Amino acid sequence: MSGGPLVPLAWSALLAVHTTVLIGFGGDELPVLLLGGAAAAAALFALWLALRRRRGRGATGELRAVPDVSPPAALAAVAVAGLVLGAELGTWLVLISAGLLALGLGGLVRELRASPTTVRDTLRRGPG
């Protein structure tokens, strides 16, 4: 077993067996839905992994630029927390957080657009 997708697939199969046993014992709808849903979700996750692997995305050897520091990612997280907490603490926090989220997402887009160029530059310069 060398492939990543097999792990969630095997795990999904085990959950499916447990779901079947639960149905056999006359389990109620909600428990069957929860457990069966988790089994199905794990199977879909395995399928997604397999499809990505077939397309060669994220495979070993792929070159990808990651900045050492990404303030927009942290800012977006703070903004999401602010949006959630704003539901309790008031519209003022929702509005501020929405602004921060826009800033964070904008920064992320800028980072992602800048990355390919940087990778090419780094390759052109060579190591060191």
Place this chain on the structure above:
Amino acid sequence: MTTVAVPRADAPGAFGATDHKRVAVRMALTAVAFFAAGGMLALVMRAELAEPGLQVVSTGTYNVLFTMHGSTMVYLFVTPFALALGLYLIPLEIGAAETAGPRWALAGSWLLTLGGLSMYAGFLTRNGAAAATWVGFDPLSDAVNSPGEGMDLWILGVALAALGEWIVGLCILLTVLRKRTPGMTMLRIPVFAWAMTVTCLMVAFAFPALIAAMGLLWVERQWGGIFDSSEGPVAYQHLFWFYGHPVVYVMFFPFVGAVAECVSVFSGRRFFGYLAMVGSLLLFTSLSMSVWAHHMFTIDGVTVKYFSLLSISLAIPAGIEYVDMIGTLWGGAVRLTTAMLFALGFLVQFLVGGLTGIFVGSSVLDYHVNNSYFVVAHFHYTLFAGSFFGAMAAVYLWWPKVTGTLLREGLGRVHFWLSVAGANLTFFPMFLLGRDGMTRRVADYPGDQGWNLENALSSLGAALIAVSLLVFAVNAVVSLVFRRPAGDDPWEGHTLEWATSSPPPRHNFDRALPPIRSYHPLYDLRQGETGEERAESSPESELAKAGPEEHS
């Protein structure tokens, strides 16, 4: 995969560093800070229970204390610490330069921190922090029974923390599944990496249920109509425990993996029964996803036979793991370092937690001990005497790798023995209290029930645990101030994290990796591989080799 760094020296690294090691260290330190807060709450609770009568806090405040203590330990300490351990170590153990989704991991760590702060912000509100147990039982947690913003902030905080943990868990899972270095097949990743993989599978597919439960509970509190029907509270419990049981395993499987690494390294032997361990981890975690309603045996309408059967079945993979650990120790050149002492402490004490789990997993016995101190003793033996000891084994094992310095072994031993005495003195009397009928979550108890001595001992033990943690804090400070360089591989480790500098550089490896032909590449390198040894190092041949030569 090769990762190219894009330097951003002007940005505040403390806020937005994407290096998985920095994110993990910040997560771990945040978790430790929350642990200190949760521990303080526990000390106040034990002070109140040291003798009958109300001496320290009111009953209402006591409700807040046990709610926030449980919430802190589950949502904000053990789970995040376990995930931080994985986030730091997994890329190193599989030879990757980076984690999958480093920005996502960074964002997840912030969501977790802000969720925790939101839960604690309840203390600043008029009605105080949440007081409806760490489960947030409905209708106890509804707007009528728990009015005020404190409960709402707790609900939203739990949802945020769970979302952050879910994101970090997915990053770790995808790292294992997609970023292994060439030659590192799934059956060559270390046992710790397998333990983190199955842990993160549970995080990925169980934690969304908690986020959904918290969302629905918040809506219920604002407008009603969600859990109002007669079956509503049971539906809430199903949703909650679908997360609430797997999270117990999320809180100990990473430490099972750490203990396995300790046992293997400090026995100087390859891990015994690797394939059986991998199979048992997959079976164990799939079963743990399927037994949540054993927390609901006393509720009418639960499929008791199914949940009881599968709960008892958990003993099978647990037994396999114990056989593997003992098999690794057997015939090994055991070094009793502090890390190894904590690992052995985990194995012995966790067994007490596991065996008493059979009591509460059996529906008939559960009717007697339900909601008693027996349950409190059981899960503290699992999570403190077990997981916490495993966590300390991990800390003592990997501290040199993370900091580049050695902890003092002498102080470590004092820490260990105080921890053993404290944990058992605190939690063993609770079994007796539970057997004799003392109910959990009470601020006071009658003085004529014969429970005074057990409660006094338990409170004394809690103080001893606090002292043991102070010893560790001193050890950590001494280690960081009066530095003794650890070198790259102070323990003669078996796995790839020991093949790089301490602490590791930004992209983890600044030298060529050793050949990877098994789940213990450095052990192979140290032994000096011949063709015959390479053949023997395959997992399939391990049982055959270990059996006649080393286990007869």
